[in-house]
Amino acid sequence: MIETENLAKSFGHKQVLTDINLNVQAGDIYGFLGLNGARKSTTMRLLLKMIQPTKGTIFLDGQNTDTLPAIFWNQVGYLIETPHAYPNFTVPENLTMYAQQRLIPAKEIAPRIKALAVQLLLTPYLDVKTKALSLGNNQKIGLAKALIHHPRILLLDEPTNGLDPESLVAVRRLLKQQAKQGTTILISSHLLGEMEAMVNRIGILTQGQLVRELSFDQFEQERHTQLAIDGVSKDSQLAAFLTEKGLRTTYQQQELVVSGVPQNDYGTLLHAIESQGFRPTSFKPLAENLEAFFLRQIGDDQHVVHD
Ligand SMILES: Nc1ncnc2c1ncn2[C@@H]1O[C@H](COP(=O)(O)OP(=O)(O)OP(=O)(O)O)[C@@H](O)[C@H]1O
Ligand SMILES: [Mg+2]
Numbered sequence: 001m002i003e004t005e006n007l008a009k010s011f012g013h014k015q016v017l018t019d020i021n022l023n024v025q026a027g028d029i030y031g032f033l034g035l036n037g038a039r040k041s042t043t044m045r046l047l048l049k050m051i052q053p054t055k056g057t058i059f060l061d062g063q064n065t066d067t068l069p070a071i072f073w074n075q076v077g078y079l080i081e082t083p084h085a086y087p088n089f090t091v092p093e094n095l096t097m098y099a100q101q102r103l104i105p106a107k108e109i110a111p112r113i114k115a116l117a118v119q120l121l122l123t124p125y126l127d128v129k130t131k132a133l134s135l136g137n138n139q140k141i142g143l144a145k146a147l148i149h150h151p152r153i154l155l156l157d158e159p160t161n162g163l164d165p166e167s168l169v170a171v172r173r174l175l176k177q178q179a180k181q182g183t184t185i186l187i188s189s190h191l192l193g194e195m196e197a198m199v200n201r202i203g204i205l206t207q208g209q210l211v212r213e214l215s216f217d218q219f220e221q222e223r224h225t226q227l228a229i230d231g232v233s234k235d236s237q238l239a240a241f242l243t244e245k246g247l248r249t250t251y252q253q254q255e256l257v258v259s260g261v262p263q264n265d266y267g268t269l270l271h272a273i274e275s276q277g278f279r280p281t282s283f284k285p286l287a288e289n290l291e292a293f294f295l296r297q298i299g300d301d302q303h304v305v306h307d
Helices: 040-047 070-075 091-101 106-119 135-147 165-180 192-196 216-222 235-244 263-275 290-297
Strands: 002-011 014-020 029-033 055-060 076-079 153-157 184-188 201-206 209-215 225-230 248-252 255-259 282-287
Touching: 002 040, 014 040, 014 209, 029 040, 029 165, 029 192, 040 055, 040 153, 040 184, 070 076, 076 135, 091 106, 091 135, 106 135, 106 165, 135 153, 135 165, 153 165, 165 184, 192 290, 201 216, 201 290, 209 216, 216 290, 225 263, 235 248, 235 255, 263 282
Parallel strands: 029 184, 029 201, 076 153, 153 184
Antiparallel strands: 002 014, 002 055, 201 209, 225 255, 225 282, 248 255
C-alpha cells in the first residue's frame, strides 16, 4: 500500500536518505522507528510529496506517485511534526475550515467533528480558542485533521507527542479501529511501549537507512529472552550446574539470569533444576521489549532493559 524503491534524498552534497525500500501493506499499523535525526520526518515528507526525492520511486496503492491524479490525495491523511491550527478560532471552527478544504459534504462535517471530539476526548474544549489549548489538546486537533476525511492511508509523525495516558489509550483505540476498517497507517514515535501495543509491522531507520523491516510476529520470535531464577540458597552450585549444561549465567540484582534457553524448554529446565534438589521461589522469563530490541538492532544495546 505504501512502497518505495531505492528512495534517496540529498540536500546539496549531503545525502540524508539512502536507498529506502519500504513495504507497508494494506491494513498495517506500521511502526517507523528511529532516533532523533534518523530521517523519519524527511521520509514521511517525501511520501507526501512535500519534498522531492533525489532518486527512487514511491508507490501508494500500487501507483507511482509521480503520476497520481490530485484527487488521490483526498484518500491520504497526515500529521507531520507540529500540527497547525488558527489560534483565534475554536476547535470546531478550525476543523470545519479544514473539512471544507477536504471537500467533505457540508451536512457531514458537524457529525464527524462531534464523533472525533468524543474519540479524542476533546469534548470539554469545543468552545475554547485553540491558542488557549494545551500542547496535548493541540496535538489532538492535528489528529482530527488527519482523520476527518476518512482516509485510506494515514501518515502520522509523532502523533502521540504530549498526550496523557488516558489520551494515549484513546488514540491507540481509535487507530486500531481505523486499521480494522482497512486504513493503512504509518506511524513514527519514540514511545516504543506505545508502539509495541499497537503495531503489526516495524521498520527501523538509522542514519537515513532502513536497517530492518519485520513483522511484529518476527520481532516476538527474534527477541532475546532470558530466565531469572530466584530464591535458591546455593546459587553458585546452580550456576555451575547450568554452565555444565551449556547455558550462560549472570547475576542481576541477586537473581541468577540464564540466557540461551528456548521458550519450549523452560519446563524441562525447571524439572532438571528441581530434580537436582534446588527449590527456586521464582522462575520467570524476561522478554526483551521493543525498546531493547530496537537499541540492539541499531547497535546501541548497552543500556538494555527488560519488562
Ligand atoms: N532542508 C534540509 N537541509 C539540510 N539537511 C536536512 C534538511 N532537512 C533534513 N535534513 C537532515 O535531516 C536531519 C533530520 O532529519 P529528520 O527531521 O527527518 O529526522 P527525524 O528522524 O524525524 O528526527 P526526530 O526524531 O528528531 O523528529 C537533519 O539533522 C539534517 O541532517
Ligand atoms: Mg521527526
